[in-house]
Amino acid sequence: MTRLLHLVIALVLSATAAAAMPVRLKDLVEFDGVRSNDLVGYGLVVGLNGTGDGLRNSPFTEEILTNILERLGVNITGEQVRPRNVAAVLVTASLPPFARAGSPVDVTVSAIGDASSLLGGTLVMTPLNAADGQIYVVAQGTIIAGGAVVEGAAAQVTQGVPTSGVIPSGGTVEREVAFEFAGLTTLRLALRTPDFTTAARIEHAINATFGGPVALMLDAGTVELDILRTGLPSPAHALGHVENIMVEPERRARVVVDQHSGTIVMGEDVRISRVAVSQGNLTLRIEEAPLVVQPNPFSPGETVIVPRTGVAIEEEPGIGLAEVRGGASLSEVVAGLNALGVSPRDMIDILKSIKAAGALHAEFIVR
Template identity: 65%
Template sequence: MPIAVGATPVRIKDLADFDGVRGNDLVGYGLVVGLDGTGDGMRNAPFTEEMLAGLLERLGVNVTDDALRSKNVAAVVVTATLPPFARSGSRIDVGVSTIGDAKSLLGGTLVMTPLKAADGNIYAVAQGSIIAGGVSIAGEASRVVEGVPTGGSIPVGARVEREVEFDFAEVRNIRIALRNADFTTATRIEDAINREFARRLAVTQDSGTVLVEFALLGDVNPARVVGRIENLLIEPEDRAKVVVDHKAGTIVMGDRVRISKVAVSQGNLTLKVSEAPLVSQPNPFADGETFSVPRTSVEVREEAGIGFAQVDDSASLSDLVGGLNALGVRPRDMIDILKSIHAAGALHADLIVQ
């Protein structure tokens, strides 16, 4: 299938995932030591106290509850992702986040922490110095925090101890799962694969899945076949969307957005009410009372609007944005206009408001 002029071809590996080729989430619960007085308060975080006592006992140190008053220890949750086909002994990155009332993880070291998957088995063990992404400075009366010092990471901080059993060489077929389901994109992937191998290997099952059979290729290495497939170039298709972030005043629109013929009018009305009370006092040594006399000022101001502006039939993204910018419409006003155009049925796209 020829690629349209001006379209940007994309690799299949950037549009879809291969069934079975996936990572696995890992999680663990551990201790960070070596903090500069920014750790958990033992009385406010009893789980930290219990875990620290258990760690010291395993190391042969007998302690009592009264002896644990350290502010240099914090309880943390450790997270990581086990990559596909990770082998025993390979290293992976981990993230560390506090769960108690610790103020910062700067300068801390994670003590050996086992990481488990959803099946309850341990697949990796994490340990190492934490790189925190913030700064916390506190005084007697105030505290300044930049970033998030209660979270950090340990690059290559975990070692894989158990492998996920999956023999890719024995796979006889594989499913390609599109990240954005679309029938047009799925059929283009099917056509590109069949054209590359000159036979009907791929079949579109639905808008998000393409099945590839290796049997028609004879005795082949599935990894080499997938390597050829994932680098094929196709032109992806997607629904026209307009994404609006009303809080930040951000608008993102795809180039397939179209607007039907519609007239737009926009203006602003500002009502300002202010109070400036007057105080009335009697003359000196006179027999009288002091009164407060209310005084209200009301101001109504209507800013100049854009009047009625007509958007032609099937206007493109550049036409719409260029026209509104030429009329001096501000970003937040443009968001309201887009909502109104969508409500009128003239915006031919999915309007996503965040």
């Protein structure tokens, strides 16, 4: 087993040990109605150093530039505008819950034309719309791009993605989302990972805190909170009291493998029944060495190519037939698999085979 896998297993052991400890309720659930809203807008970036859109290939850039100039009182009807310092972009943002008019939000700017870089550009005032078509945020500011472009006469090097960037606090909330939170009488808590055991523990913890039937589990992913029975003056007071309640979540047994990097992550509750495993590598080698046969000088005949193929099969020594006894804990499962002495990628194939044999008692996820 490689040093990388030992490191991954050590991280898993420490992470699963921490997972068994109680966590705050706010880290387990989402409060119904308390959510962000996605916004999008179409705008123009100016001030680029010759890295903007080619207006012949991106006619929509010329159209929005003409519209902006005309709104500013500049009449360019019939004129040929061919600057290389502007770029059309899509602007996205997330409107946080309870955002008030005048609050700043971060925005992301992404080129949609053939601009090669947005470094040093400035986003012109751009309205951002929600799914209902209303304008909630107006964005403007200098873009911070996450890449760089270096080019010469015959070569160009690009690092990162210079055609996308962010504007910290570049948007200003102009319209608030209509949500009468203060008038709620009940509130649902939605579990991020639905589980009946966890939902029951949340219900019990809330009721024990308030000393009465305040919470009710509706299903594996929902717990309903009765605001009136809490005796607190408002839903905000109730959530402020509830979200810090400590609850021990229940986790399903999972094995997650990444075939690209060879990473294996196993949960604390993974169990393996007693099973025998044999593993080895088979290599097939084929080598072509054709032979050219020519006729004697001044004799009739033709040059002939005679095929010659060498075939060999090599089998690397495997681990034989090794027994992995039933694991009572993650550490014993890891110890049994480590005894096989195989690489992480071979370990993935072994775990697949153990799962197919019905000896791996966990959800097996391959990414």
